[in-house]
Structure formats: C-alpha cells, structure tokens
Amino acid sequence: MATVDFAVGIGGENGQGIASTGDILARIFARRGLHLNAYNAYQSIIRGGHTFLTVRASDGPVRSMGDKIDVFIPLNQDTMDRHLHLLEAGACAIYDRDKIKPGAAAAGVQLCPMPMKELAKGNPLAANTAALGATLQLLGIEAEPLEAVVSRQFKKKGDAAVAQNIAIARAGYEYAAQNFKAFPWRAPRGPKPLGVVTGNQATALGGAAAGVKFYAAYPMSPSTGVLMWMASHARQLGIMVRQVEDEIGVMNMVIGAASTGCRAMCATSGGGFALMSEAIGMGGMIEVPLVCVDVQRAGPATGVPTKTEQGDLWQVLGAGQGDYPRIIVAPANQLDLFRTIPELFNICDKYQCPGLVLSDLLISEGTASVDPAELDFNVRIERGELILADGNGAAAEPFSGYNNGAYLRFKNTESGISPRAVPGVPGHIFVAATDEHDEDGTLISDEFTNPHKRRMMVEKRARKMQGAILELAPPKLVGPESATVTLVGWGSTEGVIREAVEKLAGEEGIVASQLHIKWIVPLHAAEIARILARSRNVIVVENNYSGQFARYLRSETGIEAHGHIRKYDGEPFMPHHIVASVKAQLAGETRLSVPVHEVIA
C-alpha cells in the first residue's frame, strides 16, 4: 500500500524546457525507488502553445497520471490561468513573482512566488530549474540527488551549463527552505533504485531483445521515438536501421528483409499504417513474419498529432484486402510493450504471419518507472519451422526445389504451417507470390484457376490461427465475479481502469471488477463471453468516439455492453473520470458517459 502518493505538474510554452524538467524529476524520484508515471500533454509545434507535464510518484504502484496535482509549476500566465483553479487544499503553486499573477485559488493552496530573475542569475530559461529546486525542498528530498541528475541532463551542454544549473537549482532549494512551508509529509523512499522508460523505448528494447536485425520507419509522431532509439543503438547492437521514403516503402522493405530470414520490425502511427495496409496483406499471403507497431494518435487524417486516442482498432482489424491470418495485440503499459514484442516475434515466426501491435501516445511517449530486474533481455527465441542455410538447408541438388517438386514452400499441412526456407538456402528454390499460389508457389492462374486449390490455400493459411490462439494467454477477470459492475478495456487504459476500480471500492463503496483484453486477434471470444455472461453490469471504457472495442466485442461474442465510457478529446482518462461515470451509470442517469477534461479552454 502506498504511504504517500504525489504529483508535480509543470506547464508553459513548448521550448521552456518542460520535458527536460520532467525528465529530471522522474529520474530523481525513480532513483529514490519510487514508482512513477509521467505524461506530457503537448502540442504539435516546436515553440509556443501550451504544454503540461504531470509526474506522479508513490511508494505504491502508479498506473496512471492520477487525479490531482500537489506541486504546480506554471512557467507562464496562461498555464496559471488554466490550472490554478484545479488545485485542492494542501497543494502549492511555484511561480515567477515578477511575471505571473495568481488568480483565485482554493482555500489551503500555498502560493509560492519566487524572484526567478534573481535566482536564475539572469538566465531567462532557468526559471524551471529554480522551481525544480524549490519543489524538492517542499517534497523533503535532499539536494544531493539533484546535482547528479542535473549533471546527467546537461552534460552535453558542457561543464559551465552544468555548474550554472546546479547553482540555480540550489538557490531555488534554499529560497524555498526560507520562504515556504514544506508538505506535512515527505516523499518516501522505495526499497531500491528504479529506472525510467518510455513506451517507445520499451518497444525498441523489446525489439532488440527479440533479435531484430532490420528496422525501418518514416518519422511520424508519436512513433518516432522508436526510430530514434533504434538509430542511436544500431551500430552497437548490429541492427540495420533505414529511414525510408514513405510508409509504403517501409513495410515493403521490412517484408523484403524478413523474407531473407531477418527479424524485421517497424513502427508508425495511424496515417502511416494506412499506407502500409496493402503490404501487410502481402505478409499474410506470402507467409512472412514481421512486427509492425501502430502508435495511435487522435485521427482521422492528420488529426491531432500530439494527442492520444484508441481510434485505430478497426483500421488495424481491417488492414489489407481479403482474409489472412495475423496477430493483433494491444499491450497495457511500457513494461508490457517490452515483454510483448519478443513474445509476438516468436508467435509470428511460428505461424509465419504479420504481428500488429496497437500502442498509443499515452504509453509510447509516457514515462514509467521500471525495476531493472523486470527487464529480462535473456528472452526465449523460437523461430518455428525455419530452414536456414546449413541449418537443415543443405542439399545434394542445390538448384532443386521448385522444378522437381523437392520442396513445397506452401505445403498444405494439418497445422497450416509450412516449413519455411529463405533465399540463399540450397535445394529449396521457390517463388513467393502475392497472387494465389499452389503449394509449390506456382500461381494458380498460370495453369487453371482451380477453385479447389484456391479453397485449400485459403483454409491452409486460416488454419494457422487455430494453433496461434492456444499460445495466447486468455484474459482474466480482476475482482469478484459478484461485482456490481465489470469495466472492460483494452490496451493502454488498463492502469487507469485499475485505479478507478480501487477508487470505486475505497471511496464510493462500489465493488467493481475489471476485464482487460490484450490479445485482440485471435480473440479468446468464448472465454470472454463466459466471463461477461456472469457480469451484472458491463461497461466498456475506451479512448475513442464510436466505441470501437464495444462493437468488436459485440461482433465476436454477441455481448452488448450495458454502458460505455468514452473519451475522444485527445487527453487520456484520469481515474476520477471513470469513477464519476460509473456512479452516474449505476444511478441510471445515462448509458454513455463522455467525461470532460477539466482545463479552462
């Protein structure tokens, strides 16, 4: 159980160093052993606009950005005006007394005006650093870890910048000690230091652990972090990284590399994924394993490039024409992304099909603490029935295969899995065609477009999913079967729904359970139906307008949810949004709740 759970919110214009201040705070908290979750609500501009970063930390589990801010650092007037009214008694606001005027604050909110110009020694960009020092003082954190983390953050800017920032932070720290009242609690310590990781880093780390040798991408927010990680680690890890002319080229290049036996991967967002669709179908048709991550952002079209949404479910479900086997998975958080990528590669290798990952801005750019002991890089690697040169690929007649029927690349087997050779392997020559083909790869239209062969090959490919579903963990109900309400979600909302369930029990006396779906295709429809059939009140919670998962659930299980909680304003759910919506629905007020994100527009 958590003893202390607190959050720091920093807001201002893009370019005011908000992200780096957030990084410093996150690292100080993590090194202290605290669990944390950081989320930066930013805009698609390089300078200006409104950015608000929340870092929440606790000695207990932290699964979302939470509901409240304890330390509020507005770096401009706009931020003060938008957020001050949301602070509750006990919180404090740290700001530049010369530039920013507070409005009306709730009783019990401590206003902490600081002489930033004086403390920042004339550096107009260093007000955040002084505020950082003051924050640590109020949280009862020693000044020493600040110096180590500031040094790490600014070391690229040189010794002078490091020394100056440390001095400014210390000045802020001392000023707060003399002028402000510290919180009645102190930021606790955890048992051992933790690390911090974003979802994009976790995705890339998972790929590296899985043995990805080829990574291609076209930059697109919010997936670009994966490309940047891969590019900066390519040489040390032996990964070929390519930035390609467009996402069509990305997916086709990935399939080309994967066809030779490489583990190949790419990440994009919804718009790029749309361009990849046809090629993903090719992966299904020529039975090539690959992993593609769709880091969802608010759509359609360009949409809101820096805002989160779970709006691509049906796009991913429908990617590519025709029926073909593929795996679709929606990991719940950063650590889950790291663990899922190697698992997905194993499944895709075994079943020779594309694997599609639904991530989103919330977890991909959001930061979480991570226990290094949980980052197991020594992952299981299983490549299925793969024939590599001199593995089991030696042959007395190296140029045989196709012509003499010695090798059937697309052999019709009971499992649907055909032993897979790759170009360069002697004795296994074949052509992989996107036209429908026979077991040996011959286009069926080259002879006679035989309906029996066509049916056989469609069924052969489809059969693979009967095996694949057995590899995937079925979803489990968290909480009692007799719960008043069951909250169903998928992907990145797992943490916030869990916290809402805890709040419902702790603050409202409402017993709720949670059913979270991770593996989307193939879907454990029977198990889900079995669980939900016993639920008294099923409410689907998702970050989109039309209830994409609720509709999918209905199509696969026949279950119509009793209620819906949806959010499509670009910002993620906070626990109280879900709590209030559940209460309203249990009171019979509505069956569709759309919580309002409480920031002054």
Place this chain on the structure above:
Amino acid sequence: MSTTTATPSTAPISTPAALSKETYKGRIHPDWCPGCGDFSVIAALQAALFELGLKPHQVLVVSGIGCSSNLPGYMNTYGMHTLHGRSLAVATGAKLGNHELKVICTGGDGDGYGIGCNHFVHSMRRNVDLTYIVMDNQIYGLTTGQVSPTSVKGMKTKSTPNGNVENPINPIPMAIVGGATYVARAFSGKQKHMIEIFKGAIQHKGFALVDVFSPCVTYNKDNTYQWFNPRVKILEEQGHDPTDFHKAIDRGYQWGDEIPIGLFWKRTELPALEDLEPVLHDGQGPLAWRKLGLSSEQAKVLVEELL
C-alpha cells in the same frame, strides 16, 4: 536463449550440379502473348546468369505486378512476386537482409515509373546494389491497354481514346540525374546485345537500370518491332563514352528516327549502400543468418541507460 536453427557455416556447397542455360528455366512456361518482347528478356536474363556462372539459389528475382512482373515464376531462381510498384522496396530489404544474394528486379513501365516511381527515385539515390530491368512497352498490358507513363504524346489507348495529351517520362535521363550508377537501354529485337548489357548491370556494384524496349504485340500498335528495328542504334558501336555525364544525358534524350540503345552512363567510384553500412561489415555475414538475442554485456549497457 534457445534457437531452433543451427549457426550457418561458410563452407561451400559440396557438389553443385553442372550449370546450363536450362538450369535457370522454371517449370512453368511463360503465359505471355505469342511474340511478346518479354520472351526475349527472360531468355537474355537466363543467358546472362548462366554466362556469369551465378548459382540459381544465390539469385533472387523480385517483381511487382503486371505482365512482365510474372517473370520470376518462369525462372528457376529464388523469386518474389510482390505488389504493384513495390519490387524495389522489397528488393532493397532483401538485399540488406542478405547482402550475399544477387538481387534482380524485373517489372514494367507502369509498375516502375508509375505507381512505383517514388521507390525508383529513392533506390537510385541510395545506390543500393540492385539490377533493375524494366520491360518498357509503353502501355498497360495486363489491364488490357491503357496509357502508361512512357506512352508517347498523342498515343491512342483505351484510357486516352482521343490521344494522350500528357508528356511521357524519359527514364534514361531521369536515372542519370537520379543517382543510378549504371544506366542502359536494350531492345528485345537485339538479344545478344541485351545479354551483354544485363551482364554488365548484374556485375555492376550499385544501382543499375536497364530500360528494355519490349514491345507489346497486343495493345501497342505504335511502338512495334517494325517501328523500333530501323531506329535503334547501338551506343557501343558509335564510340559513346559512358563516363561522359552530359553526353549521356544528350543521348538519353534522343528520340525519333534514331533511338540509342546500350550503356549511356556508368560510374564506379561511388560506394553502394551496403558498403556504407558498418553493420554489414563486421565479419558476421548476412543479417538474416546471424544469431539472435543480446549478450549480457549489451543488455547491461541498455539497462544502465534507464537508471
């Protein structure tokens, strides 16, 4: 970590069967229209591979979609018959995945210069080591005769019944300025010449384009064998210097009573993409056959970055 595949060795194959031109022929006879220029192209390609002594299992032929893109299915080499316009992107991935393969792309003018033009341009500037053979018949054949990016102005097709008002792409100058390092043209009516051009392209280290006049006898009644035969003039017989950039462009623009075929442009001093990637030159062979997974030392460094 466990893996179900053995580590590859570099040991040579024990007893390679004797090569003949027949070795490269696939089980299926091409289903092109009788008289199609593509018959000459596939025969020239098979002859070039034979004369270069390339082993069929070490060759990957990648195509897009269209009449000419059916070519890999008629070869006895590894092949990929991909999507419309995407052969170069797939081939680039395959070449980087296993840079020991000899990768040859084949396709048509619509596939390469139309829907696939973006990949064409970027493959050239990357100078990736691919041979790209475009069977250019100046028409969409498989869709029964619509205008193509190389159809000449005024040409009547099913989609331009009153005559094409657009200008065609000229792939030769485009490739020269686009960064291709071997730019040539061949003609299905001159097969011996085409074999030599193909051999040069396949041996060239870098991106090689061979645009082949490969007449469509069914849908293009303008640019026929009879039309090309008196016009084509072999550059090699005219003393053309393929290292002269400006002359190469000038000859590439030539069209009318005299149309040059042969090697327009070649440069050898530029490294190919594969040469510039250290990951491929650490002595571990093709990426595709490497051991997967990270060492505990590598993992330790990655974890420390997060602390």
